Amino acid sequence: MDNATYSCPSDYIPLNGNKPQENRPGATVVNMGPTAPPPKDYLIWSICNxxxxxxxxxxxxxxxxxVKARDQKVLGDLKAAHNYSDKxxxxxxxxxxxxxxxxxxxIVLIVTGIVHLANAKGSYDFFGDDGYENFGKLFGK
Structure with a gap:
């Protein structure tokens, strides 16, 4: 359609706000209540673990x-996002x-082993002055 030959219909309503008052629709208010915050996705904690x-x-x-919780949160499915977030x-x-x-x-096992080796009768003194020689005796050198 060519702009030069186009003409507006005679019953058009302009969009610049000059409409008569009686034709304007009334305002509608919907009270939704407080919205719950979206669930956390724990992504940083998961990466560290x-x-x-x-x-x-x-x-x-x-x-x-x-990642699934974050995807569902972006898609708007907060119930599934909350489920994945809990998991x-x-x-x-x-x-x-x-x-x-x-x-x-x-660490506890190492400390317990060291204490046991140091206190056991008939054991070699690995941590004393003759530790290297006693270690060699243990393996027959």
Whole structure:
């Protein structure tokens, strides 16, 4: 359609706000109440758990559910985002527990072994002045 030959219809309503008052629709107010904040996705915590120790891939599972929670939050499905967020939180708690428990357990076992070796009768004194010679005697050198 050519602009030079186009003419406006005679019953048009201008959009510049000069409409008569009786034709304007009334305002509609909808009270929705307070909205709940979107669920957290725990992505940073999941990345840290994935990179550190990662016992039984718990950190990796937490990372998967964190990404799913973020995706669902972006899509607007807050119920699914909340479900994935809860799973990510609990996998992160388990992964953090294991990530702190395993090094502490190793330290306790090493200290217990050292104390046991130092106090056992008939054991070699590895930590005294003749430790190297006693260590050699243990293996027959």
């Amino acid at each position: 994935t990179l550190y120790v990662n016992f039984c891939c718990l950190g990796f599972l937490a990372l998967i559910y964190s 990510a939180k609990w996998y992160n708690i388990l992964a953090s527990g294991w990530n702190t428990l395993i090094p502490l357990l190793i």
